[in-house]
Amino acid sequence: VMRKRAKYQKLRAKLQAKGTKSAKRRLKKLSGRENRWITDVNHRLSKTLVQKFGSNTLFVLEDLTGVSFERTDLPKALRNQNKSWAFYQLAQFLTYKAHLNNSEVIEVSAQYTSQRCPKCGTIKKSHRNHDLHEYHCSNCGYRSNDDRLGAMNIQLLGTQYISGQEQPKF
Template identity: 40%
Template structure:
């Protein structure tokens, strides 16, 4: 499995200036390449490289391998855009968003991340320094730092490209690590996880991770955001960006903590983890205006991704199941009706009278569906006599 490790660079002022010039030159070259690719309809790697390789070196001061990485970056951007359009993530082909995205060339921000491979970037783990190509020549002895666990993983499993990133005046390298996956143990049962807004996650064991504290924090952030937006100054805009990044980091931390606890319980008890399939929920569900911001801003998908990769690391089985009617179906008699859930927090079956917290009932339904799904997946294929 692939994981990313982020380390912080500690450049001197002169080194930071060279890194900034390098990042901007690479992104100017990428924007130019994307423009030519769009105008001439050449979006394959070999064609673009043959067309622009010499121009990138002469015009933008790139060396051979950085020019190749710029071409690959543009090709990947167009491939991602095409995949998003095919998957319907840009809306309908007749929609404004779809036409706007595909009617103009891809552009890259001056500070957008730039990939470096082993020909442009080398690591000296004992000295905790890197040697990296810049437009001013090869920069050696650039120091980096990170947590002990991150550095250990980086040293043992780093493979492939690393991205140079600038955020808030700070410099980072994001490296890809390939870690061997442990064998997935056959689960004795399942933990069903229901994700929500009021309760961020509720398991079939009735473990509840409430979102009350997070809701207060996000409401406070929304008030501060409104105050800064009313000021409409440059400094207010900078503070808005910093606050948005801080809120995102907080949400990621909460998701990490919740997923870590659920996976540890599953591993200790020999069970697997099941979650609802929530892809496309923003398009499927119609909400009141005051609820839209809450649904759109909380990273439900990220929590599912954290559960998935942590389960893979721990050798815990992980499945996704259909989310339809999990909060309206009675897990005892199977009766499904909207009236089974008279209030957000309560469930009461109109047929058999089973009652309990609605999110726990949803988690139990997710668990039951995982049992059926896993039995179907592991069912042996019959062979012909």
């Protein structure tokens, strides 16, 4: 996905630099093609998830509303990668396909999911090292990949939801 996005971005930059009428027509055609492609990817991904896990499954997603993926500290070539994925569209596709399969999708707060120790419950921003993608709890000594840690905390929020808590959060 990232390679194809980068290819489209490079082609768009080249056509925008030209600025001719035909380049603008080509840009419009190109944007439609890219949008259809990412829609197809999202459809296939949501379909695969629902088929793999079957009926009566709870899918727990982070609510990314208001979360900014803007990174001005990155080189210009890498800035667009984080913000160009259609998360909202994927969540919508997954929701309607899960409902057709007697499954449920909930969105939980993204707050502290990458800062909370799953072993002792300590929440501390400094425990996470963004550069190494590592989390290390100074309280209990737990150490893990920060993405894995986030997934474990999201799973815990899903468990809280199943236990009866309407809007689980840390």
